[in-house]
Amino acid sequence: MKRIYLFLAIVGAIIPYIFYFQFIQVEGLNFSLFIMELFGSKAASGFTADVLLATVAFWFFIFQRSKNPTAPRPLLFFILSCTVGLSCALPAYLYANEKHANNVT
Template sequence: MRIVYLALAIWGAIHPMVYFLRWFRENGFDLSGMVEAWHANAASSGLVWDLTIAAIALTLWIIAETAARRQWRNLIAIPATFCIGVSCGLPLYLFLRSGSQDGPIR
């Protein structure tokens, strides 16, 4: 499964970035315009909030498990989540976590 997590993290970094880069090419590097586009209608606003809540929950999980396991390198999944997206941060964290020799927390 470790390789699957890594593949999903890479895919989750590249695939969404293709769309973001296309948007920046068409509209310039306008972050406020991008955020405005994310809230263009109720469906896209709902998706933004869904991903925001998921990113916060993932961050709290990463912090809690990192503190318990003392696997500080796993914290890299937090900036990956907020700078790239949950589609990269979650599988990246699962990849890093699966490499731990500690096993599950009991």
């Protein structure tokens, strides 16, 4: 499973950035327009809200899990989720969790 998680983390970093770069090429670094477009329609708003809520749940999970000495440290995955997205941070965390678990046992 580690290889699958690593592959998904890489794909989860590349795919969102393709769209981000396309936006930046057309609109530049217009953060307010970017936010407006995230909530530009009812469908986009629902999808954005879903991803934001899942990301917050992920944060609670990784910080709660970090109390376990066998769990990866959460800071990197928190930063990944804020800068790249959950599509990269979650599989990266799962990869690190399996890698760390294999090194502990």
